Amino acid sequence: MTKPNFTQMTRKELKTYIRQNPTDDEAIRELFVNRRSPNAKKYPYPHSMSKEELDNIFRSKSQN
Amino acid sequence: MPSHEQAIASVCVCQSLSDMLQPIHLFRYDPLYKHIYILAGNNEGIEIIIFEQGNWEFYEDDET
Numbered sequence: 001m002t003k004p005n006f007t008q009m010t011r012k013e014l015k016t017y018i019r020q021n022p023t024d025d026e027a028i029r030e031l032f033v034n035r036r037s038p039n040a041k042k043y044p045y046p047h048s049m050s051k052e053e054l055d056n057i058f059r060s061k062s063q064n
Numbered sequence: 065m066p067s068h069e070q071a072i073a074s075v076c077v078c079q080s081l082s083d084m085l086q087p088i089h090l091f092r093y094d095p096l097y098k099h100i101y102i103l104a105g106n107n108e109g110i111e112i113i114i115f116e117q118g119n120w121e122f123y124e125d126d127e128t
Contacts, residue, residue, distance in 0.1 A: 015089075015103065015108045018089075018090060018103065019089050019090065019103075019108070022090050022092065023092075025092075025094060025096070028090070028092055028094070028101055029094070029097070031103075031111070032099070032101045032111065032113055033097065033099075036113070036121075036123065037123050040113075040121045040122060040123040041121065041122045041123075041124075042119060042120070042121050042122075043119065043120050043121070043122065044118075044119050045069055045072075045073055045117065045118035045119055046072070046073050046076035046077070046118070046120075047069075047072060047073075047076075047118070054076060054080050055080055055083060055084075057080070057122070058080040058081060058083070058084045058086070059084060061084075061086075061105070061110055061122070061124060
């Protein structure tokens with residue numbers, strides 16, 4: 001089976017493919033490494049955060 | 065294998081996702097880059113990379 005060209009896929013298509021092929025590291029790296037956003041928010045090791053701080057981060061994301 | 069910090073951070077992140085009733089679609093350790101990748105969220109719109117030092121990055125995908 002020939003692999004699809006991951007670089008040509010939209011993010012949505014890539015995610016659909018990854019869900020169906022969760023061991024395909026090449027596809028996963030295309031999404032998570034090659035298309036990594038320079039604006040992605042970075043957080044420290046969660047041991048230095050309170051549970052409340054952590055929950056607040058996820059709460060804001062979950063409202064979308 | 066993931067580092068100790070990475071393993072602990074993964075538990076914290078997954079627990080918070082679960083607290084917010086967010087499904088986790090992909091959980092993957094990449095032995096080459098030494099990253100953990102998590103694809104989560106009702107619309108697969110939450111992408112998380114957990115680095116070897118236990119710090120992590122949150123990418124919110126508008127396109128989903």
